[in-house]
Each structure stands twice: as C-alpha cells, then as structure tokens.
Amino acid sequence: MEVFAVEGLPEVRPGDDLSALIDEHVDLQDGDVLTVASTIVSKAEGRHADLADFDPGDRAREIAARIGDVAGERKDPRFAQAVIEQSEEIILASPFILAVTRFGHITVNAGIDRSNVPGSDLLLLPEDPTASATGLCKALDVPVIVTDTSGRAFRQGQRGVAVGWAGLPACRDWRGEYDREGREMTATVEAVADELAATANLVTGEGSDGLPVAVIRDWEFGDHAGHDALFRDRESDFVRQALADYEYDP
Template identity: 70%
Template sequence: MQVTPVAGLPEIREGDDLAALIDERAVLQPGDVLCVASTVVSKAEGRTFDFADFPAGERARAIADRLEAITGESKDPRFAQAVIEESEELIVEAPFILAVTHFGHITVNAGIDRSNVPGGDLLLLPEDPSASAERLHEALDVPVVVTDTSGRPFRYGQRGVAVGWAGIPASRDWRGETDREGREMEATVQSVVDELAGAANLVTGEGDGGTPAAVVRGFEFGDHEGSNNLFRSEADDIVRAALREWEFEG
C-alpha cells in the first residue's frame, strides 16, 4: 500500500472548488482512496468565523472562568460559546471541554481550530463531513475520507481519525470468519476509515509544513461485510455514561 501526499495545493478559500484543485494535482486511479483534512473542507465551505460571531452567554462565561482558574491562562468566553453552539452535548466542562458534535463525533472543543485560520479567529468542522465526503466522491469518483486529528483516551498524543466518509464502508466486520487456528472470531470489527486517516496523517503532517490531502493506493477492503457504524450510539457508550457522572476536582 502506498500513501502519497497531494502536493501543491494553494491556501483554500471559501467557495473554492476543492475537488477540481485536488484533481489538477493528483493522478487518481480506480481503487484509490482520497483522504482530505477537514480543515480545507471547512475553509472551502465557509466555516471560518470571528469571535464576534459568538457573543458569550452565561454558561460560556462560567465555563471560561472555571477553565481560567484551573489553567491559569486567559480564556475567551466567546470560544466556549462557539463550542456550545457546535455541540449536541458537553460531556465534560473541566479541565477541558469534551463535546459531542451535531454529527456524532466526540472530541475536545467540538473540533474547533484556532491555528492556520487566515481571515478569521475560528475554523469549525464541516457541518456534515460525510455529506462533504460524498460531494468529493461524486466529483472525483474515488472513495473519500475526511480526516481530523484527535486525542485518544488512555494514550498521549494525537492521531488522524475519520470524521466523514463516502464510497467506502466505515468498518469491515471479521465476525464469523476464522483465525489461523480455525477459531471463529466473535468481536473484531475493524475501523477502516480511521486506519486510513491515520496512515494519511503520517505523510500529510502538521503545522506550517502540512499537506491537506493524501492518496492511498493499493488498499483492498476484501471480501468482508461492511458497516457505516463508527460513532457509538448513546445507548451503548458506557464511557460517555461514566463521564456524565464524573466531576473534576481541582
């Protein structure tokens, strides 16, 4: 399998034809998978905002005050307001904000970015990343994964994860198949789109040298059942349920 960054993409602005810009610079073949950073999808879709777009309410001011007291760093309550408005639920409000986005992804600060945002203060995630992926998929005729970087429970560091996808199932199901000893597999469901996002993130990079898209060539889904389940439902998410009962003391 080969993972190759799409070189030469310009700074993306609202209204840019992202599919055309990628198509001009990437030689896409049948079977390829295109991984695109949510940042450039958001920029093309006009998801750049100023702090002034989010006048802080009482809850946002309380969250900002508490975070400032915990961290000793100044916190803008308008940022907290943006997170509130971009979230279905705030699971944790201290010592950081852990939010459920409107499309089901759980991440710190609802995935709102404050770096590499020319012409604004905040870059929000796409409203519906899978719909964004579908539009790119239709234009480019290859599966598309929209990626973001996200922290992980129990581990240090961030990794690439999928927030939207089209043209490929989110996971492949190994249950019912056998291992090398002939035992039937009962639990393994492999999150393919997350693994592709992680592979792409290794070559796209971070910071001012980052490249916002990569082509994965040679990946084969294989003869497996597929599923689009990626984000756990509220009913079977025991970690979310436990965090709701937890209170930060400090």
C-alpha cells in the same frame, strides 16, 4: 500499499471547487482512496468564524471560568460559546471541553481550530463531513475520507481520524469469520476509516506542512462485511455514560 501527499495545492478559500483543485494536482486511479483534511473542506465551505460572532451566555462564562481556574489564566467565554453552539452535547466542561458534534463525533472543543486560519479567529468543522465526502467522491470517482486529528483516551499524542467518508464502509467487520485455530470471532470490528486517516497523517503532517490531501493506493477492503457505525451510540458507549456523571476535582 502506497501512500503519498498531494503537492502544490493552493490556500483554499470560501467557495473554491475543492474537487477541481484536487483534480488539477493529482492523477487518481481506480482503487485509490483519497483523504482530505477537514480544514480545507471547512475553508471551501466558508466555515470561518470570529470570536466577536459569539455572545457568551451564562453557561459559556461558567465553563470559561472553570477551565481558567484549572489553567491559571483567563479563558475567553466567547470561545466556550462557539463550542456550545457547535455541539449536540457537552460531556466534560473541565479541565477541558469534550463535546459531541452535531454529526456524532466526540472531540475536544467540538473540533474548532484556531491555527492556520487566515483572516479569521476560528475554523469550524464541516457541518456534515460525510455529505462533504460524498460530494468529492461523486466528483472524483474514488472513495473519500474527510480527516481530522484527535487525542486518544489513555494515551499521549494525537492521530488522524475519520470524521466523514463515502465510497467505502467505515468499518471492516470480522465477526462471523474464523481465526487460525478455527474459533469464530464475535467481537472484532476494525475501524478502517480511522486507520486510513492515521496512515495519511504520517505523510501530510501537522502545523506548517501545508499538505492536506493524500492518496492511498493499492489498498483493498477485502472480502469482509462492512458497516458505517463508526461512532458509538449513547446506549453502548459506557465511557461516555460514566463521564456524564464526572466532576473534575483538582
């Protein structure tokens, strides 16, 4: 398969027609998968915010103080309040905030970005990234994955992940198929939306690269079952359950 970043996109502003901007800068083909960074989706959808917009409550002040004690520096409780308001649940309050977003993604600080946000303090994740992907998918007639970068438990570093998708299943389900020895696979589910997001991140880069869109060409889902249950539910997520009872003790 071929993977390449889309060059020349301008700075995206609130109200911009993102599908039209992308269409002007790349000739999409049948079978392409388009990956779009959540940052430009958020910018087009006006998801900018300022710290002054958030009035910290007692919980936000407590969280900021706890993280500040660990870090050895003062933390702004207004940022903690922003994270609380963008979250369905706070799983960890220190040494960092691990939050469940309202659309089911679990990430640090509810995915709120503080870099590359001209004219504002913060950039919030899209309210519904799958709905955003669906709109782009319909307009551009190719599958779309809205991506973000996220850290990984047990490993250093970040990688691209899917936070929304449309036009393809998020997961390739190998259960019921057979390996080379004829054994039936009973557990293997491949998170292809995440794998494609991570692949795109290799060419879009981080920081000042300014390449938020990539095209994945000549990749095929294959003759497999698929489903969209990428985010574990609470009942089957044993790590999440364990973290609910965890208290950080420096």
